[in-house]
Amino acid sequence: MDYFRKNNGTGSKKAASTPIRMRIILGVIFILFALLIAQLAYLQLGYGAQFKAEVSKTDSSTISSQVPRGVMYDSQGRILVGNKANNAITYTKSATTTSKQIYQISNALSHYIKIDNEKPSNSAIADYYLANPTNNTAETKKLPNHQRYDNSGDELDASTLYKNLLAQVEKEKIQLNRRERTAALIYNKISGAYTLSTIYLKNQDLTAKELAAVGEHLSSLPGVGIGTDWERNYPNGSSIQSIIGSVSTEKSGLPSDNLNYYLSQGYSRNDRVGTSYLEKEYEALLKGTKATSAVTTKSNGDIQQTKQVYPGQSGASLVLSIDAKYQKEVQASLSSVFRSAVASGAAKYSNGAYAIAMNPQTGALLAIAGLNRDTNSGKITDNALGVINQSFVMGSVVKGAMVSGALINHVISPTNNTLPDTAIYLPGSAVKKSVYPIGTFSALDAETALEVSSNIYMMHLALKWVKAQYVPKRYISMPNNAFEKLRRNFAMFGLGAKTGVDLPGEISGIEGKSYNTAGNILSGSVLDLSYGNYDAYTPIQLVQYISTIANGGYRMQPYIVQSVGRTSSDGKQINVTYNKKPSVQLRIPWTQSELNVVQTGLWRVVHGTNAWGTAHKLKDIKPAISAKTGTAQTFYYNPKHPNHNYNTELINATFAGYAPTKNPKLAVAIVFPGLDPEQEGTFTLQVARAMVTKYFQLHRIK
Numbered sequence: 001m002d003y004f005r006k007n008n009g010t011g012s013k014k015a016a017s018t019p020i021r022m023r024i025i026l027g028v029i030f031i032l033f034a035l036l037i038a039q040l041a042y043l044q045l046g047y048g049a050q051f052k053a054e055v056s057k058t059d060s061s062t063i064s065s066q067v068p069r070g071v072m073y074d075s076q077g078r079i080l081v082g083n084k085a086n087n088a089i090t091y092t093k094s095a096t097t098t099s100k101q102i103y104q105i106s107n108a109l110s111h112y113i114k115i116d117n118e119k120p121s122n123s124a125i126a127d128y129y130l131a132n133p134t135n136n137t138a139e140t141k142k143l144p145n146h147q148r149y150d151n152s153g154d155e156l157d158a159s160t161l162y163k164n165l166l167a168q169v170e171k172e173k174i175q176l177n178r179r180e181r182t183a184a185l186i187y188n189k190i191s192g193a194y195t196l197s198t199i200y201l202k203n204q205d206l207t208a209k210e211l212a213a214v215g216e217h218l219s220s221l222p223g224v225g226i227g228t229d230w231e232r233n234y235p236n237g238s239s240i241q242s243i244i245g246s247v248s249t250e251k252s253g254l255p256s257d258n259l260n261y262y263l264s265q266g267y268s269r270n271d272r273v274g275t276s277y278l279e280k281e282y283e284a285l286l287k288g289t290k291a292t293s294a295v296t297t298k299s300n301g302d303i304q305q306t307k308q309v310y311p312g313q314s315g316a317s318l319v320l321s322i323d324a325k326y327q328k329e330v331q332a333s334l335s336s337v338f339r340s341a342v343a344s345g346a347a348k349y350s351n352g353a354y355a356i357a358m359n360p361q362t363g364a365l366l367a368i369a370g371l372n373r374d375t376n377s378g379k380i381t382d383n384a385l386g387v388i389n390q391s392f393v394m395g396s397v398v399k400g401a402m403v404s405g406a407l408i409n410h411v412i413s414p415t416n417n418t419l420p421d422t423a424i425y426l427p428g429s430a431v432k433k434s435v436y437p438i439g440t441f442s443a444l445d446a447e448t449a450l451e452v453s454s455n456i457y458m459m460h461l462a463l464k465w466v467k468a469q470y471v472p473k474r475y476i477s478m479p480n481n482a483f484e485k486l487r488r489n490f491a492m493f494g495l496g497a498k499t500g501v502d503l504p505g506e507i508s509g510i511e512g513k514s515y516n517t518a519g520n521i522l523s524g525s526v527l528d529l530s531y532g533n534y535d536a537y538t539p540i541q542l543v544q545y546i547s548t549i550a551n552g553g554y555r556m557q558p559y560i561v562q563s564v565g566r567t568s569s570d571g572k573q574i575n576v577t578y579n580k581k582p583s584v585q586l587r588i589p590w591t592q593s594e595l596n597v598v599q600t601g602l603w604r605v606v607h608g609t610n611a612w613g614t615a616h617k618l619k620d621i622k623p624a625i626s627a628k629t630g631t632a633q634t635f636y637y638n639p640k641h642p643n644h645n646y647n648t649e650l651i652n653a654t655f656a657g658y659a660p661t662k663n664p665k666l667a668v669a670i671v672f673p674g675l676d677p678e679q680e681g682t683f684t685l686q687v688a689r690a691m692v693t694k695y696f697q698l699h700r701i702k
Helices: 002-055 099-109 122-130 133-142 158-172 178-191 208-216 256-264 277-281 324-344 395-408 446-452 455-465 482-492 523-530 539-550 592-607 683-699
Strands: 058-065 079-092 198-202 224-233 291-298 303-310 317-320 352-358 365-373 380-382 469-471 475-477 554-556 561-567 574-579 584-587 626-635 649-659 666-675
Touching: 079 208, 099 178, 122 133, 122 158, 122 178, 133 158, 178 198, 198 224, 208 224, 317 574, 324 352, 324 365, 324 380, 324 666, 324 683, 352 539, 352 683, 395 446, 395 455, 395 482, 395 539, 395 592, 395 626, 395 649, 446 455, 446 592, 455 482, 455 523, 475 523, 482 523, 539 554, 539 592, 539 626, 539 649, 539 666, 592 626, 626 683, 649 683, 666 683
Parallel strands: none
Antiparallel strands: 058 291, 079 198, 079 224, 291 303, 317 561, 352 365, 352 666, 365 380, 469 475, 554 584, 561 574, 626 649, 649 666
């Protein structure tokens, strides 16, 4: 019984202890659950709103979009370069867009639009092809082990592996059908876009059918939109497009050589900017102010809303001094006459021709025309820029500056300017003379020397001016500053110096050598310089020079932009905000009697009676003109074969004149380089006739 009593006692203790432990465990669990519930309640009540806001949190960013560039008008209000509006399919890339989504959008969109004016590159095709998971897997299996794994047997990093895949697919030369090529182009464009940037997927030749199809499916094409793009057009012809310049495409974007500058000015990498001449020179005005929109994105990066904040402002309008109708006439005349010179054989080796017109009173450029000819192929192209970036030895056309300088420096005077017309004989050199036979004149005054274009007169003038010592056939000694004196005088008229025209790329010309290898001054070349047969000048310098004589001694700065303004919303009115004021660069210190000598000589070049006058064929032009012609010796040079010695002697034929003779409104300069001296003809005179008569017909100025 004791035994049973003992066992029962022990069993009762164990039975009693079990509920206590359970109660303790359950109590702990209860407390933990209570704490958890309390914490959840605390978070829900205290921070619920905050967490809810965090979940639905959005972010707002600002994006910008292009506006139309400024319009350029001619002096009569005609549009020289404007903007053509094109419908466009756009895409705005979100922060979370994946390659898979881009692939899906590209394929979907390729069913609605076609892009035929572009071809995808091999790398673009490979990218698109590998975006398909099936293709990617298959191509990965084809890779040799050394292009999949490193030396340790570990798989290469994703970037290296993909690079190897691209190289493999490019070698396979995958062939895509028309739709797939479009999809590949779209995929490539979207992949290259920056986050939250808007790009054009198709902005040319978008049909109404394509536009409607995309519009119907916008809800299933996230990021795709319909917008408007602008491209430059030239409603009055493109003869001066080389002066206007060009604009980069969205694809080419910012020029690499000025990338950092443009980025610092707030441009995006794919922005279109002026890359040459007026488009580049006036980029700050022409670009306008971009439109800005606020883009709201969800916490997952998807775009929730886009709202325009500022509509932007189109670029400023430029009014040019050029008259579009007159420009066409000048270009047509230059082209017609030059082609006839080529056809006749006279311009067989010529590389082009140039003509420029300017208002001598203001410096406003009225027409700029140029042609470039490839002497190998014979192809002729427009090259209006040649008037500022091509230089030529101009010949006798610059003699007006030589006589002017001699008068100003009192080498001769209005009443005492007769010099002997005896040829120059330098020791060991061929005789230096004029075109007419030696002995035609015993002596000449300044006016007649200009009329008959006497080289001899100019050389004697130079000898006297620089105080050279000269004994025919035996001796000549020039002072070391001889070139400096004459060049300083020519530069006073703008010859050999940049004119300051508002176009980039202007050159100053080319100076010939002043000294030989032994350090001795080139005396004969000083004489050549005196009659325009040594240094090279640009056509725009030539027209500035003749304008300075025409207006009585004011060297005017040439310009092409005469005003800046804003085009009204209806496009019919320009609200001018800036007008160019004529700028006098230098006043020639003539007396009226000195000026009369030069102007009389230029009048007689056209209207004189001497048989050796060089422009009498123009004396019937109304209103009457004054002018100077020139020829200069040159030689054929082929840049493709610089080491080949060409002995073909040629001439540059030149012309500079102004009209009317009294109170002139027009100055012109014409250059026909590289003509056959046996077939010089009257090519420059033909162009001069057209330039003068057409201008006054159009503007009805008597």
